[in-house]
Amino acid sequence: xxxxxxxxxxxxxxxxxxxxxxxxxxxxxxxxxxxxxxxxxxxxxxxxxxxxxxxxxxxxxxxxxxxxxxxxxxxxxxxxxxxxxxxxxxxxxxxxxxxxxxxxxxxxxxxxxxxxxxxxxxxxxxxxxxxxxxxxxxxxxxxxxxxxxxxxxxxxxxxxxxxxxxxxxxxxxxxxxxxxxxxxxxxxxxxxxxxxxxxxxxxxxxxxxxxxxxxxxxxxxxxxxxxxxxxxxxxxxxxxxxxxxxxxxxxxxxxxxxxxxxxxxxxxxxxxxxxxxxxxxxxxxxxxxxxxxxxxxxxxxxxxxxxxxxxxxxxxxxxx
Numbered sequence: 001x002x003x004x005x006x007x008x009x010x011x012x013x014x015x016x017x018x019x020x021x022x023x024x025x026x027x028x029x030x031x032x033x034x035x036x037x038x039x040x041x042x043x044x045x046x047x048x049x050x051x052x053x054x055x056x057x058x059x060x061x062x063x064x065x066x067x068x069x070x071x072x073x074x075x076x077x078x079x080x081x082x083x084x085x086x087x088x089x090x091x092x093x094x095x096x097x098x099x100x101x102x103x104x105x106x107x108x109x110x111x112x113x114x115x116x117x118x119x120x121x122x123x124x125x126x127x128x129x130x131x132x133x134x135x136x137x138x139x140x141x142x143x144x145x146x147x148x149x150x151x152x153x154x155x156x157x158x159x160x161x162x163x164x165x166x167x168x169x170x171x172x173x174x175x176x177x178x179x180x181x182x183x184x185x186x187x188x189x190x191x192x193x194x195x196x197x198x199x200x201x202x203x204x205x206x207x208x209x210x211x212x213x214x215x216x217x218x219x220x221x222x223x224x225x226x227x228x229x230x231x232x233x234x235x236x237x238x239x240x241x242x243x244x245x246x247x248x249x250x251x252x253x254x255x256x257x258x259x260x261x262x263x264x265x266x267x268x269x270x271x272x273x274x275x276x277x278x279x280x281x282x283x284x285x286x287x288x289x290x291x292x293x294x295x296x297x298x299x300x301x302x303x304x305x306x307x308x309x310x311x312x313x314x315x316x317x318x319x320x
Contacts, residue, residue, distance in 0.1 A: 001277035076149035083156030085213030137175035159185025193255035237267035
């Protein structure tokens with residue numbers, strides 16, 4: 001399919017403005033560039049309640065923001081880990097997305113802040129996000145959530161962290177997860193795939209840019225063999241929760257995401273791999289400039305609704 005016209009217009013605009021690829025930026029400039037994505041988003045939708053609180057991370061308290069829709073509880077909960085290459089991204093740039101997802105999925109969205117590289121390289125991000133997942137399960141009842149219906153969700157690097165959290169929940173005593181939703185996850189820094197070659201230049205994330213992010217996250221070459229950094233390296237992938245993996249057609253990390261989906265399927269995991277034609281990495285957040293971002297969001301919300309509906313909600317008294 002041809003590249004989406006709105007995406008092409010955005011790329012042309014970035015070129016005209018002289019925006020450099022990430023691999024040519026400083027860390028501070030990369031963070032400022034990602035923060036500016038707020039200007040490319042639709043108007044944030046109202047949501048019934050937003051609660052800012054903290055969870056105890058292994059290196060100290062971290063921020064977590066709860067988006068609670070107007071719906072009868074107890075509600076399912078989505079632990080959301082933002083993307084940004086393990087280096088950029090925060091709760092502000094994902095505010096609009098999380099509000100929309102809470103309303104559309106009829107679920108509490110718990111947006112997790114975590115330590116960023118290079119100041120805090122691997123395993124800081126996975127240690128924080130897994131600690132947040134456990135906090136969410138332990139405290140869900142206090143904010144109207146259902147601890148028996150929890151999903152992990154992330155995009156890009158956040159998709160990696162969600163996949164790793166599912167592995168850790170399986171291997172480290174829970175919590176039990178309803179499903180995992182990985183939106184264009186980055187899986188393996190050493191993936192040698194056709195999409196890396198074909199879409200390695202000219203898009204929001206280049207092959208060199210992807211390497212730049214990984215090089216800031218991983219401490220040394222051995223980390224690339226650690227399944228807590230590269231989930232495809234896990235000794236086995238059985239007994240994981242159902243998964244939705246969304247890839248974009250014009251995306252440098254497309255093939256590694258789809259390959260991970262195949263690995264899950266081969267291990268007997270219930271998995272759906274959906275490629276969205278004409279779009280690129282990064283558009284999940286860019287709802288104003290890229291109207292077709294709604295296709296990604298609808299796919300995520302509809303999948304969550306289907307998976308949560310397989311597990312009837314307990315009555316209020318049962319979760320107190």
